[in-house]
Amino acid sequence: MSFKTDIEIAREAKKRPIQEIGAKLSIGSDDLLPYGHDKAKVSQEFINSVQGNENGKLILVTAINPTPAGEGKTTTTVGLGDGLNAIGKKAAVCIREASLGPCFGMKGGAAGGGYAQVVPMEEMNLHFTGDFHAITSAHNLLSAMIDNHIYWGNELEIDERRVVWRRVLDMNDRALRDVVTSLGGVSNGFPRQTGFDITVASEVMAILCLATDLEDLQERLGSIIVAYTRARKPIYARDIKADGAMTVLLKDAMQPNIVQTLENNPAFVHGGPFANIAHGCNSVIATTTALKVADYVVTEAGFGADLGAEKFMNIKCRKANLAPDCVVLVATVRAMKMNGGVAKGDLGDENVDAVNEGCANLGRHIGNLKSFGVPVVVAINHFVSDTDAEVQAVKDYVETQGSEAILCTHWANGSKGTIELATRVAEIADSGVSQFAPLYRDDLSLFEKIETVAKRIYRADDVLADKKIRDQLKAWEDAGYGNLPVCMAKTQYSFSTDPNLRGAPVGHSMPVREVRLSAGAGFVVVICGEIMTMPGLPRTPSAEAIMLNDMGNIEGLF
Known part of the structure; x- marks a missing residue:
């Protein structure tokens, strides 16, 4: 069975003029600063004018720890946004912009996939609005x-x-x-x-x-x-x-960008901090603006819930006075099998035992998210190789964790594949059951905040930090920075600082290698283990396959 590539699907999109997309959120054409026909910035004047509006419902999409098998967090974010619109809700999507580094390195793109994409895909993955x-x-x-x-x-x-x-x-x-x-x-x-x-x-x-x-x-x-x-x-x-x-240089960059999904629904794409060395969420101004003009806003946080969601809750929500009404946790059967010890080459073979073995990682994330007081729904992002027995194994496991799992086929079917998820998410968001609270108080010491995240989210036994680091934290407290949240920088592949330790490890320690004060951003970066702030290209970078074809179209972005 052959499938169209993401870029082929994106190129066939029947895009609408960006003014029509803005009109869905009551943004007039005078308040859109167009970059071509299919993307625009939203003016600060418009943003100021809607501040008195009531907020819509905020839905966070996060995921298990990423594996080479793939999870599809952005794809699910876009698919859920389309699904909410398909059931008659006024919904908008909020995601991050793509970095050129990963585009030409390993990832190749960051605009969703299949029939759950944001377009124009090529521009978004390249220079976009600058x-x-x-x-x-x-x-x-x-x-x-x-x-x-x-x-x-x-x-x-x-x-x-x-x-x-x-x-x-x-x-x-x-x-x-x-x-x-x-x-x-x-x-x-x-x-x-x-x-x-x-x-x-x-x-x-x-x-x-x-x-x-x-x-x-x-x-x-x-x-x-x-x-x-x-x-x-x-x-x-x-x-x-x-x-x-x-x-002055950032004056225009500060204004959120608006584009559209393949199904012509509005999407804000703005900002893009790394999720393992920064807070990994799209801009506050895009999210808060979307909440003023849409009834439901679907946003995402980078990497697994131990990084992106934790920072979304403890940094972004704290700073912007936001509270999620529902969290969607994305998982795949393939990733469960990989967490259960199956090699990547064998993921196409049915293995219910490995699925059950790998579900511990999923369960840890469900428990962590619930500790913030928010209701959690698991979205099983469907792959064609998944069997009914494997999908049922995930559903049964999630039920034992006091949550529910819904199979989603948005990659292949667009909004038709997320109708059940969208309906359930809207019900939960409307019910008002969320009792969100950050994990720690502002008045805890910086080291106590580090310990709280390490023990309650990573389930580490202890934090290893030498006297120099503890003295530095104390000096920042004495200088008036003690009330800042902590931004934990560690590998995205594990709950621990060892990227090879999959599943739901316990009995590990968390070494703090360095701490950095981001006084302007308003958080303390805590570097745990080996984290690169300047990545390198892989042996075979995506850039080798990215080119213009004879028609002048871009190939190789995916």
């Missing part, structure tokens, strides 16, 4: 101004050994992880060791995704700590006088 380029430019402007300040006399007495602001690039390039700059003599400045991160790891990205308006954006940008003096006094971006120009 938001990531603006973030890259704003970030590197600050870098340039720091070095320039030092070159012209260093009035702020910055200790060149303690410049903590690195540069960024929206590409996977391992050669830039550690570099020495300013070689070549006096006119080029003072040589120092630094490095590059990928743009989605930039604190500017996190700030854009958490800021509520341009004024808040500039305030947060000004609060970025870029360096320290020899006396360990922090130097802020506003001390360098970079915050105003950075805000």
Whole structure:
């Protein structure tokens, strides 16, 4: 059986003018800033005008820990949004923008898949409306101004050994992880060791995704700590006088983008922080705007629920005063089998025992999500190789966990494949049963917050942090940052810090390697295990297969 590729399906889409899509949410054409015919930004004036509207229902889509078998979180987010519209609900989708790094590296694209996609797929996976380029430019402007300040006399007495602001690039390039700059003599400045991160790891990205308006954006940008003096006094971006120009560069990027699904339903696509080293959610301004103009908003959080959903609840919801009405947890039979020990090459063979063995990972996520006081529905993202017995095994297991699992075929059938899920999710969201609360209080110490996540979400026995790290956390508390949430940075493949430890491990410890203060974004990054802030390309990158064909169309994005 042969299937059309995602890009083939996307290219056949019968797109409607973006003004028609905006009209579904009562956004007039004067309030849309079009980028071509099929994408636009929503004006700040319109966003301001709807602040008095009542909020719609917020539905979070998350997943089990990702495996090479695939889970389909974005596909399910889009499919559920289409399904809600198909049953007569006024619904919008909110997802993140794609980074060029993963597109040309391993992933190949980030707009859903099959018949549950957001279009225009090619533009979204490439330059889109230029938001990531603006973030890259704003970030590197600050870098340039720091070095320039030092070159012209260093009035702020910055200790060149303690410049903590690195540069960024929206590409996977391992050669830039550690570099020495300013070689070549006096006119080029003072040589120092630094490095590059990928743009989605930039604190500017996190700030854009958490800021509520341009004024808040500039305030947060000004609060970025870029360096320290020899006396360990922090130097802020506003001390360098970079915050105003950075805000100018981000003025348009701050406005949410609106596009459409294959079924011509509205989708906000805005922002894209990494989920393992940042908070992994689309922008607050896109989500809160969608809630003012739609009755149901379906959004997602990156990677598994131990990372994305935990940060959505403890960081995004806390900062933006949001509360999810229902959570959809995506799983696949294939991933259950892989968690149960089946090799990738054998996933097509029926193996109910392996499904049952692998369901422990799913059960751990269900329990974790329920600890936030939110109702959970499991969406089984269907693959053609799944057997009835395997699907039933997942359903039976989920029932033992006090939840329910619904089979979804949106990849092959679009909204027709999510009618049952959409109907149930709407019922739960409308029932008002959600009693959402973050996992920890603001007034706990930073280390207690780290321990809370490690023990209650990862089920670690203890947190391993040396005196230097504990002293650093205490110093930040003394400086007034103790009320910030923690942003845990660890592998996405396991509840532990060992990517090879699948299932639902217990009896493990969580080592804290480093802590970083993101004073502008408003959280403390806690790096556990080995995490790359500048990924490398795989042995065979997706870029090798991406090209223009004889018709001038793009091939290879998927």
